[in-house]
Each structure stands twice: as structure tokens, then as C-alpha cells.
Amino acid sequence: MITENLPILLVVIPLLAAPLCVLLRQPTLVWGFATLVSWMVFAISIQLLILVLQDGTISYAIGDWAPPWGIEYRIDPASAFMQLVVAGIGAVSMVFAAKSVPHEIPERRIYLFYTMYLLCLTGLLGIVVTGDAFNLFVFLEISSLSSYVLISLGHDRRALTAAFQYLIMGTLGATFILIGVGLLYMVTGTLNIADLSGRLPEPAPRTSLVAFAFLTVGTSLKLALFPLHLWLPNAYTFAPSMVTAFLAATATKVSVYILLRFFFTVFGVDVAFFDLPVGDILLPLAIVAVFAASTVAIFQENVKRLLAYSSVAQIGYMILGISFATVNGLTAGIVHIFNHALIKGGLFMALGSVFLRLGTTQIDAMAGLGRQMPLTMAAFVAGGLSLVGIPLTSGFISKWYLVTGALEKGWWLVAILVVLGSLLAVIYVWRVIEAAYFRPAPAGAAQVKEAPLAMLAATWVLIGANLYFGIDSTLTVGTASRAAEVLLGLEI
Amino acid sequence: MELVQGLYNYWIAMILMMAGFYVVISRGNLIKKIVGLNIFQTSVFLLYISMGAVEGGTAPILEEGLTRFSNPLPHVLILTAIVVGVATTALGLALIVRINEAYGTVEEEEIHAQDEPA
Amino acid sequence: MRHHHVLHVIAKLLLPFVLLFALYVQFHGDFGPGGGFQAGVIFAAGFILYTIVFGLENARKVAPMPAVRVLVAAGLLLYAGTGVAGVLLGGHYLNYSVLAGTPVAGQHLGIMVIEFGVGVTVAAVMITIFFCFAGREK
Numbered sequence: 001m002i003t004e005n006l007p008i009l010l011v012v013i014p015l016l017a018a019p020l021c022v023l024l025r026q027p028t029l030v031w032g033f034a035t036l037v038s039w040m041v042f043a044i045s046i047q048l049l050i051l052v053l054q055d056g057t058i059s060y061a062i063g064d065w066a067p068p069w070g071i072e073y074r075i076d077p078a079s080a081f082m083q084l085v086v087a088g089i090g091a092v093s094m095v096f097a098a099k100s101v102p103h104e105i106p107e108r109r110i111y112l113f114y115t116m117y118l119l120c121l122t123g124l125l126g127i128v129v130t131g132d133a134f135n136l137f138v139f140l141e142i143s144s145l146s147s148y149v150l151i152s153l154g155h156d157r158r159a160l161t162a163a164f165q166y167l168i169m170g171t172l173g174a175t176f177i178l179i180g181v182g183l184l185y186m187v188t189g190t191l192n193i194a195d196l197s198g199r200l201p202e203p204a205p206r207t208s209l210v211a212f213a214f215l216t217v218g219t220s221l222k223l224a225l226f227p228l229h230l231w232l233p234n235a236y237t238f239a240p241s242m243v244t245a246f247l248a249a250t251a252t253k254v255s256v257y258i259l260l261r262f263f264f265t266v267f268g269v270d271v272a273f274f275d276l277p278v279g280d281i282l283l284p285l286a287i288v289a290v291f292a293a294s295t296v297a298i299f300q301e302n303v304k305r306l307l308a309y310s311s312v313a314q315i316g317y318m319i320l321g322i323s324f325a326t327v328n329g330l331t332a333g334i335v336h337i338f339n340h341a342l343i344k345g346g347l348f349m350a351l352g353s354v355f356l357r358l359g360t361t362q363i364d365a366m367a368g369l370g371r372q373m374p375l376t377m378a379a380f381v382a383g384g385l386s387l388v389g390i391p392l393t394s395g396f397i398s399k400w401y402l403v404t405g406a407l408e409k410g411w412w413l414v415a416i417l418v419v420l421g422s423l424l425a426v427i428y429v430w431r432v433i434e435a436a437y438f439r440p441a442p443a444g445a446a447q448v449k450e451a452p453l454a455m456l457a458a459t460w461v462l463i464g465a466n467l468y469f470g471i472d473s474t475l476t477v478g479t480a481s482r483a484a485e486v487l488l489g490l491e492i
Numbered sequence: 493m494e495l496v497q498g499l500y501n502y503w504i505a506m507i508l509m510m511a512g513f514y515v516v517i518s519r520g521n522l523i524k525k526i527v528g529l530n531i532f533q534t535s536v537f538l539l540y541i542s543m544g545a546v547e548g549g550t551a552p553i554l555e556e557g558l559t560r561f562s563n564p565l566p567h568v569l570i571l572t573a574i575v576v577g578v579a580t581t582a583l584g585l586a587l588i589v590r591i592n593e594a595y596g597t598v599e600e601e602e603i604h605a606q607d608e609p610a
Numbered sequence: 611m612r613h614h615h616v617l618h619v620i621a622k623l624l625l626p627f628v629l630l631f632a633l634y635v636q637f638h639g640d641f642g643p644g645g646g647f648q649a650g651v652i653f654a655a656g657f658i659l660y661t662i663v664f665g666l667e668n669a670r671k672v673a674p675m676p677a678v679r680v681l682v683a684a685g686l687l688l689y690a691g692t693g694v695a696g697v698l699l700g701g702h703y704l705n706y707s708v709l710a711g712t713p714v715a716g717q718h719l720g721i722m723v724i725e726f727g728v729g730v731t732v733a734a735v736m737i738t739i740f741f742c743f744a745g746r747e748k
Binding site: 158178 | 590
Binding site: 060 | 683687691702704706
């Protein structure tokens with residue numbers, strides 16, 4: 001009974017836990033409960049991944065209404081991989097939250113904070129496992145609304161304006177997706193994603209092309225594709241540390257997943273990339289994203305903002321991989337979703353520890369920190385190297401497949417640009433390393449201690465995983481390439 | 493004529509959509525932005541509801557002699573979307589209240605001006 | 611609003627009907643148009659009318675914030691809990707057919723409970739939102 005119902009338990013457990021947090025109220029109790037729930041969800045997600053890799057796609061009919069009439073939850077290799085990323089980052093973030101959240105959130109709001117976090121987790125997991133286009137919109141809004149609240153809880157008043165800006169842009173994006181889904185329903189009379197793909201008429205009528213346009217723009221807004229990324233830097237900079245780590249590692253990645261679903265499962269690679277010039281639009285945008293955002297990142301004084309811009313650049317790499325529309329390109333995109341979640345999660349957690357001790361993340365304040373917080377800064381260095389894509393880190397694996405994908409297509413210039421983009425990453429990562437290790441601590445600055453154990457552990461779990469998957473990439477690349485094959489329709 | 497009369501519901505939805513979108517982009521007042529966002533969302537509700545209408549169709553209730561029904565599904569979907577819209581509006585307004593308390597204004601330019609020196 | 615006797619009397623007269631109508635929309639929802647969302651909003655509208663006429667202080671006595679907050683959570687728990695009950699009784703999530711002896715009775719019971727959960731949460735959320743905004747005046 002349990003195994004059969006795993007897909008729904010993945011979503012319902014955090015959903016049920018959220019109101020229970022409201023009833024519990026006591027901060028430590030709520031934290032313990034939310035952590036327990038997050039780890040349970042993580043365990044379920046591992047189980048689901050194993051099941052999917054063994055037996056293939058899982059379909060779950062809500063209320064026993066047979067799809068396509070009822071809402072179907074459908075987990076194929078791509079969604080199994082994504083739900084593992086989201087649940088895993090969620091579980092580790094909760095450990096990190098133990099010390100970080102009481103420091104940054106007023107005590108009387110802590111239970112609401114975790115309620116929102118659990119709702120956000122519900123939404124993100126729901127997006128990934130649902131097989132129904134409208135259900136996807138609802139989960140998208142659940143996760144978005146809760147993330148606006150989470151961001152607005154940052155200590156700076158600019159968190160409020162950042163959350164508001166994100167609310168406006170996020171709602172526009174989600175409403176665009178809603179329009180797209182509505183138009184698709186108009187053409188086909190179905191909302192089931194698997195069913196949609198079979199029922200879209202060929203050649204695509206004007207309505208479904210308009211739907212395609214709305215869906216693409218809406219999702220691009222949510223995933224912060226350059227030049228629709230304007231909400232992201234402020235939101236990440238001013239959100240509480242745990243929220244930044246969690247959202248940076250999951251929210252935009254899940255939006256990339258939505259894009260993959262609509263492009264490849266609903267419309268199919270032929271419509272999206274051969275009838276329409278989507279690849280020709282995404283490719284330059286992705287490359288501009290990498291270069292523009294990396295360049296801006298170099299000039300940031302706040303390390304959190306620096307990493308936020310670097311996120312925009314990294315999203316560029318993912319979209320670049322997708323725009324190839326080949327197995328290797330998609331594998332690179334999907335594997336980079338996973339690797340980047342680990343890297344950015346770890347980096348933002350390390351920064352969260354710095355913020356806990358210093359009360360700021362300005363680059364100048366971090367001078368000499370390498371000696372005072374050796375473990376935290378070592379984690380930052382390891383994460384930074386992975387961001388650059390040094391061999392033996394997971395970032396290298398993503399770049400490797402990306403370059404392979406580009407060369408396979410004969411796009412030498414793109415391959416060179418990917419490598420050049422990495423060099424820009426070297427510069428901004430180096431700026432932080434230089435400050436932390438090669439500059440003396442500013443005169444009169446207070447001595448700070450190493451970060452608390454829980455935060456260090458969470459940071460190093462992500463950074464360690466990141467190094468591990470840089471050496472042994474069978475799990476990540478294996479799953480990602482299967483997901484890519486399923487998306488491209490090569491394997492049923 | 494067919495293009496205008498036959499598809500008038502889409503024209504209305506589209507005009508409202510663009511009007512709302514324009515308000516969101518062009519106004520600096522945060523409350524006006526929320527108003528624009530609401531108009532934008534409402535236009536999508538209209539799009540959905542008019543798409544479910546069947547000419548001569550009645551409400552989908554089983555009754556003797558009624559054979560043509562409007563499609564109820566878009567209505568149900570939009571009920572959910574309206575709730576989402578309400579939640580978004582409430583959250584947006586709540587943020588505006590907090591912003592007003594923190595900055596003493598709800599004009600975007602004045603807020604930016606206050607943040608610049610900091 | 612303390613001296614507006616007409617408003618006071620009319621509001622008091624209207625209130626029972628507003629709340630009753632909300633309950634009608636709620637529980638008649640499986641025979642005619644209605645349901646939890648609409649009913650919850652109408653129910654909350656009754657409270658909001660009361661608050662506007664009699665003031666926030668009095669309204670808070672009728673609906674204390676902790677109680678409303680519990681209702682927000684309780685409605686959602688009722689909803690999701692009914693779904694989980696379907697799982698425990700051997701069906702899939704939100705399968706009402708297994709909730710009672712026959713599938714028809716089960717569907718009937720299920721939709722009633724679910725919509726009641728929705729109604730409670732929507733009403734409580736609307737009241738909370740209104741109280742939060744109304745209580746922020748300085």
C-alpha cells in the first residue's frame with residue numbers, strides 16, 4: 001500500500017505538515033517536526049527514483065479517476081531525478097536552518113517561516129511529479145506565493161521590495177503559463193500532459209503556436225532566463241540565508257524542468273526545434289546570459305549578489321544545453337541542474353555561515369576570513385572551483401557534456417565560448433578567495449569563530465556530494481541521459 | 493466582420509490583458525501595479541470561461557429535456573485560478589503595507605531614491 | 611460607527627441571513643451551484659460586515675485570532691486528511707468511493723467533507739486577512 005501511494009505521499013506529507021506547524025507554534029518543536037518531514041520526503045524521493053530506474057515510468061491516478069480524465073501523477077526518469085534534487089536540498093537545508101533561522105527570523109515568526117517552507121516544498125515537488133498541466137500551474141503558484149513570503153522575511157527592508165518585484169514578475173510569468181495551458185486545452189480538450197502530446201494536431205495550428213509562445217515566455221520569466229532575470233539578484237540577495245540556499249538550488253531548476261516538459265513532452269522536439277526556431281533564439285540568449293551575468297558578477301561588492309548573478313549565468317548553461325536538442329546537450333542541461341543545485345546550495349550555505357558570524361556578506365568584510373573560519377571558507381573554495389568547472393568537481397562534468405554536445409553539432413565557437421565563460425567565473429570566485437586568504441583581516445575587526453556544527457555539516461554534505469559526483473558520475477549522468485532520451489522520445 | 497464579431501470574447505480578453513499589462517509596467521505606484529495585475533489576471537479568467545461556453549448550452553445539471561451543456565471544466569479551473577489571484581492580491585497588498593511602514597511611501601521611484609545611498 | 615443606529619440594526623438583522631446563506635451554499639453544493647470557496651467567502655463577508663459596523667475590538671471577541679488561526683489549519687487538515695483516509699481504506703488519494711459502504715454514498719460523503727474543509731479554511735483565511743489589514747492602522 002505504501003509503495004503504491006509513494007507519488008502522492010511525496011506531496012501530501014509536506015502539505016499536511018504545513019498546517020500542523022501552525023498548530024505546534026513552539027519554534028524548536030516546529031523545526032524538529034519540519035526537519036523530520038523533510039527527511040521523510042527525501043527518503044520517499046530516493047525510493048521513487050529507485051522504482052523508476054527499475055520499472056520505468058510510474059503513473060498514479062488521483063482519486064482512482066483514470067487518466068486522462070482524472071489528475072494523473074506521472075514520474076518518468078526526468079521527474080524522478082528532479083524530485084530527488086528538490087527533496088534532497090530541502091532535507092539538507094533544514095539541518096542548516098537549525099542555527100541560521102533563529103538568528104535571522106524573529107522568534108514569533110519562526111513557525112510561520114517553516115509553514116511557508118513546507119508549502120514551498122510541496123509546490124516544487126508537486127510541479128515535478130504532476131502529469132496535469134493545470135495542476136502544474138496550481139503547484140507553481142503554491143511554491144511561488146510561499147517563496148515571496150519567505151523572501152520578504154529577510155532582515156533588510158529591501159527584502160520587501162525585492163519580494164514585491166518578484167511577486168509582480170512571478171505572477172505575470174505564471175499567468176502567461178495559465179494562458180498557454182488554456183489555449184492548449186482549447187485546441188485539444190485535454191489537460192493531461194502525456195495526452196496533450198498525442199492530441200496536438202499536425203501541423204500545429206495558430207492557437208497552439210500562440211500557446212507555445214506564452215508558455216515559453218512565462219516559464220522563462222520564472223526561470224530567470226536573461227533578459228527576464230531582473231527579479232532574481234535582489235530576491236536572492238535580501239532573502240534569509242536558508243531561503244536563498246534553498247530557492248537558488250531548487251526554484252529556478254524546477255522552472256527549467258517545466259520548460260523541458262513543455263518543449264519536449266507536450267510539443268515534441270520536432271515542433272519546438274525544427275518547425276519553430278526556438279533553438280536559434282535560446283542559444284544566443286543563453287550565451288549572452290553567461291557573459292553578461294558573469295561580467296556583472298565580477299563587479300559586485302556583496303558576495304551574495306555576486307553569486308546571484310552567477311546563478312543567472314549558470315541558468316544560461318542549462319538553457320544552452322537544452323537549445324542543442326540532442327541527447328548530449330540535454331544530458332548536460334539536466335546534469336547541470338543537479339550539479340548546480342549542489343554547488344549553489346553549498347555556496348549560499350557557506351555564505352549563510354559567514355553572515356551568521358560577521359552580520360554582512362560584503363567582500364571587504366570577508367578579508368582574512370580564511371584563517372578565522374577555515375572550514376567554511378574551504379567549502380566556499382571547493383564550491384567555487386566546481387562553479388568554474390575544474391576537473392574532479394561536478395561542475396566539470398556538466399561543462400564536459402556541454403562542450404561535447406557543442407562539438408558534436410560542429411559548433412566550435414559555442415564550445416570555445418563555454419570555456420571562456422568559465423574563465424569569467426574564475427575571476428569572480430578568485431575575488432572572494434583573494435579577500436579571504438590573501439588579505440589581512442581589517443584592523444580592529446572582531447575575531448570570529450568557526451560556524452556552528454549543524455551549518456558546517458549541511459554545507460559540507462552538499463560540497464562533499466559535489467566533489468563525489470565530480471569523480472563518480474555514473475548516477476548523475478546515467479540518470480540524466482536516460483531522462484534526456486525519454487524527453488527526446490528515443491526511449492518509451 | 494467575422495474576425496471582430498465572431499471572436500469578440502477573445503478581443504475583450506486581449507484588450508483587458510494588454511491594458512492590465514500596460515498598467516503593471518508603466519505605473520510607479522505599487523498599488524496601481526496590483527490593480528493592473530488584477531485586470532491582467534481577470535482577462536485570463538474571461539478567456540477561460542468564454543472558451544467553455546457552448547452556443548445554446550445550459551448549466552451542466554442533469555434535468556429532463558436538457559441536452560446541450562456548457563463545458564463546466566474551465567469554470568472549475570478558473571475558480572482555482574481566482575483563489576490564486578485573491579491570494580496574490582492579498583500578499584501583494586500586505587507587502588505594500590509593510591513597504592509603506594518601512595519607507596513611508598508606495599511610489600517606486602521614491603523607494604529607489606531612499607535605497608540608493610545605503 | 612458607534613452612533614449609526616440604523617446601520618447597527620440593519621447589520622444585526624442581515625447577519626443571520628448572510629451566515630445562513632453561506633451554510634446553504636456550502637451544504638447545497640452537491641445539488642445546485644455552490645461549494646466551499648463561495649460559502650467560505652460569504653461566511654467571511656458576514657464577519658467583515660460585523661467588523662466594519664461594530665469595530666475590530668468587538669469582532670476579535672467574537673472570533674479570537676488564535677481560534678481563527680486554528681481553523682485555517684483545521685480546514686486544510688480536514689481536506690488532506692480525507693484524501694489520506696481514502697489511501698488508508700485501500701483506494702488512491704482522494705478516492706471517496708471507499709469512504710462508505712457503497713461508492714455512491716462514499717462519493718457523497720467525501721465531497722461533503724472535502725468542501726466543508728475548503729469552506730472552513732477559506733472563511734478563516736478571509737477573516738484573518740481582513741483582521742490583519744484592519745488591525746495595522748496606527
